Amino acid sequence: MTQQSPELRRKNIGIALLLAGFALLVFFTSVPFWQGITRIIGNQAGG
């Protein structure tokens, strides 16, 4: 495996952790968020 400088490696892992955290945030918040959206659209349809 080709070697990366410690600074580049730290930058790579930092951005990767940020993106992974964002993906997890989307995963966990998808439940209440989408329940709310469905309720709003459903209420509009109901009048």
Added chain:
Amino acid sequence: MSSTTLTHDDAHHDEAPTFWRRWLLSTNHKDIGTLYLLFALLMLFLGGASAMVIRAELFMPGIQLVDPDLYNNLVTNHALIMIFGAVMPAAAGLANWMIPMMIGAPDMALPRMNNLSFWVLPAAATMMMLSFVVPFFPGGGTQINTGWTLYPPLSVQVGMSMDFLIFAIHLLGISSVLASINIIVTLLNMRAPGMTLMKMPMFCWTWLVTAFLLILVVPVLAGGVTMLLFDRHFGTSFFDAAGGGDPVLFQHLFWFFGHPEVYILLLPSIGVLSHVIPTFSRKPLFGYNSMVGAMLAVATIGMVVWAHHQYTVGMSLGAVTYFMIGTIIISIPVGLMIFNFIATMWRGSMTFETPMLFAVAIILMFTFGGLSGVMLAVVPADMQYHDSMFVVAHFHYVLMPGAVFGLFAGIFYWLPKWTGHMYNERLAKIFFWTNVISFNVTFFPQHFLGLAGMPRRIIDYNVMYTEFNVLSSAAAMVFGLSHLLLLYIVISTIRGGKQAQSKVWEGAKGLEWELDSPPAFHTWTVAPTIK
């Protein structure tokens, strides 16, 4: 694009590890790219086999070959295997092979995670195959007969094979998200000095946008199928109206993923075309900045139009109108990309090797699919088209040319670079013409079947639809079998052929064409400088 200065001779060939270490524990982007592509090729044949059984069943009215539940399972599996097993891994394979070579990086940013991203896929495929096989055994429960959209309440009631599929989808999602993280970090951090974002090759741009889309929407699908799992086994009622939930909630969750997914499938192929067309027109890509803007617009607008897949579900007039307007607007940036390709070809010095043949076919047929998409976008019209064969025709016209043919173009374009051998151009052209003509004969009649009222996802149909189904099925057999020729061409090119030059194609430009064909095990160990 700008010119390059090589600061180091990259002709040294270092030793690759031995077999198990090389393939099971690979941290080399070229080998991992090869693994993705081989996996995708296998899945292409598995997904294609299910399609051929479907079309064989639909050859005549009546139920001849398979029982209805198995038929619906084949329909489900065909879509899941093609989308998650063939197209996405093939695109990831192209990304792994080409992105580091194009940006002057020695490898991907996170090579071990790259390996994990691939090896999760065979596990996921095994779970998906188990979901197909389990119902054949006593106590195995019912087949998954929901279609790839997995709508509850049916998906809550299906047997244990659904649990295998949910697990498979979780694994596929993990693979996609990890690969996307790797691609984003690589493109942001590992570009050669002097290569700004606006000097980056277009294939890299399309993958940057695709990777962000994947990170945004795959977790929502994961959330949706997790909620499905909870409804199935842990007593929740997310999708059960009797318990205070709503089945339509799943649809919103699914299609929030499902619509951007079609752009995830499309954009890498647009990236391939952005290289193929300039090469064989011997002109630079027209409108680099507008291409970047258009793909950002497609990605952004594509995130907020999901419910055009759900017009008939009972939303308010305001909601369906909003989604209709957004869906029609998205045709503008997509059209802009097509116009840029045409402008690239305009007054170019064109030759029509196989990659370029696929590129021209894509422009024509994808545009045609887009036109039927604009028809579907209109809400009152969609009340007629929804769940008919017209939709099946539409999405095959956008996905086959837009995704699969794009990948074929990329494979023919880059195979000489990967293997060091030219493929057999005559055989490749035979493959192209057989494939494209049979594709059109298969799917064009389905527009008329849909308009005449034939529903989708049905095992039997009214006798008045017989003739077009016979035509479609006969052509589908030719279409399916033509892929055996692709397999032969790929295998024979790997095994030998005329030696390929570093710059395989006369009009090719980019860092990847500075490298040997095949490239060394490690390339760009010293980064080039971009002027």
